[in-house]
Amino acid sequence: MPDTQKTLVLLKPDALQRDLLGEIVIRFERKGLKIVGMKLIRLTDDLLDEHYAHHVDKPFFASLKKFMMQTPVVGIVLEGINAIDEVRKIVGSTNPQEADAGTIRADFSMHVGSNLIHASDTVENAQAELKRFFSDDEIFQYDKITDSYVFGD
Numbered sequence: 105m106p107d108t109q110k111t112l113v114l115l116k117p118d119a120l121q122r123d124l125l126g127e128i129v130i131r132f133e134r135k136g137l138k139i140v141g142m143k144l145i146r147l148t149d150d151l152l153d154e155h156y157a158h159h160v161d162k163p164f165f166a167s168l169k170k171f172m173m174q175t176p177v178v179g180i181v182l183e184g185i186n187a188i189d190e191v192r193k194i195v196g197s198t199n200p201q202e203a204d205a206g207t208i209r210a211d212f213s214m215h216v217g218s219n220l221i222h223a224s225d226t227v228e229n230a231q232a233e234l235k236r237f238f239s240d241d242e243i244f245q246y247d248k249i250t251d252s253y254v255f256g257d
């Protein structure tokens with residue numbers, strides 16, 4: 105597989121409450137991204153301090169953390185060609201009002217505080233986030249009969 109990357113996705117409590125888990129996962133499956141890790145995760149205060157460290161001084165930080173702890177989140181590791189950028193493209197802009205139609209955030213959400221999904225945005229962040237939420241033995245390597253059609257030879 106050329107330029108294969110792994111990236112981390114979290115389906116947030118609004119996705120779970122609104123029964124949108126399947127709607128979201130199917131978009132990644134249809135793209136051809138391979139699900140190589142998947143589990144429910146109960147986020148803690150410490151994990152969120154680390155994960156959203158770039159927002160620690162923002163006025164919405166406390167409500168963001170509270171929101172993310174309302175229910176477990178679904179953690180997913182996706183693998184594919186340029187997976188980090190490709191997944192961000194499918195997810196759409198942070199603010200659903202600015203997201204392009206056809207993206208998950210534009211199609212299913214309206215408010216930045218409940219934008220359904222997290223996705224790693226750089227190679228460095230993807231590496232750190234995969235490590236933060238998944239152990240090595242929770243990330244799988246396997247062949248699919250469609251691999252050559254999706255990824256080329």
Ligand code: DAT
Nearest residue numbers: 159164168197198216217219221222223225
């Ligand atoms: P992204 O989730 O697109 O990577 P980010 O890392 O800048 O965006 O922000 C993380 C989350 O913080 C975002 O998904 C929702 C929340 N957030 C960001 N800006 C916000 C704002 N202005 N008001 C409320 N929540 C915000």
Ligand code: MG
Nearest residue numbers: 222223224225
């Ligand atoms: Mg981010």
